[in-house]
Amino acid sequence: MTDSAIEVSGLRKAFGDKVVLEGIDLEVPAGTVFSLLGPNGAGKTTTVNVLTTLMAADGGTARVAGHDVATEAKAVRSVIGVTGQFAAVDELLTGQENLQLMVDLNRRSAGDDRRVVADLLERFELVESAQKPASTYSGGMRRKLDLAMTLVGNPRIIFLDEPTTGLDPRSRRTMWSIIRGLVADGVTIFLTTQYLEEADQLADRVAVLDQGRLVAQGTPEELKRLVPGTHVRLRFTTAAELDAAARILTDATRDDEALALRVPSDGGTKSLRALLDRLDEYAISAEEFSVHTPDLDDVFLALTGHSTEVAAK
The missing domain is CATH 3.40.50.300 (P-loop containing nucleotide triphosphate hydrolases)
Structure with missing residues (x-):
């Protein structure tokens, strides 16, 4: 290959x-x-x-x-x-018989048949139902x-x-x-x-x-990263720290109850380093730091115009 x-x-x-x-x-x-x-x-x-x-x-x-x-x-x-x-x-055959049929069609050697079937039944957690018809x-x-x-x-x-x-x-x-x-x-x-x-x-x-x-x-x-919405979340221990950070990060969104800022970002290392350097320049320390990105649901919706719920119908 x-x-x-x-x-x-x-x-x-x-x-x-x-x-x-x-x-x-x-x-x-x-x-x-x-x-x-x-x-x-x-x-x-x-x-x-x-x-x-x-x-x-x-x-x-x-x-x-x-x-x-x-x-x-x-x-x-x-x-x-x-x-x-x-x-x-084949619903008329048992699970083991279905596997044995495939082994026979693939011309496995007779001495290898039982091991192949047994290994697959165990691997797929089908041992207990191996002798039951697939229809069940x-x-x-x-x-x-x-x-x-x-x-x-x-x-x-x-x-x-x-x-x-x-x-x-x-x-x-x-x-x-x-x-x-x-x-x-x-x-x-x-x-x-x-x-x-x-x-x-x-x-x-x-x-x-x-x-x-x-x-x-x-x-x-x-x-x-193709979908807007990636951001960095900064949480601070005091309202004074939150105020100080909000003054220098003017594009951030405040959450006063959580003492947090949501800062737009592409999530890349260069932009993250620049953000942390900016805080360090003003001697501001965040208690928690996390990066949040859109998930594939957001990507799917943005690229196809369909939600995954619609796609699943």
């Missing part, structure tokens, strides 16, 4: 008169988590379908693990795993079984299309831990999600897709 696990240039896709992808470009370094965000209908699942060879693009190029998705589909499929929006498990599983258990089945082939690039939908908070955090473990082993994760906290927690890089176009890319911290 090259240093770039996924490379996309000018990718286009339309369904009749409806353009779903309008020439998107992106690059995913190997061994990282890349998260694609966007409201429903933005083109996230279409992007995943093209990159996993399930759908042909109308234009542009895409390479996965160095292989062209259009001309080397078999090679692409040999190195990827896909967990879609809906769990693809909760939605969250089905999602975990689905991802466990994806891992049977030991893929080096995994596409997770909204993988934690339907999971309770504890199961979501279990899934996050599993994803982090995969990345630590060198696996690349391409993640679409409706949970902004999930992208913030997991992603090395985030891209925001809206109406078929990428409107922003960067680390979560870089994207947060």
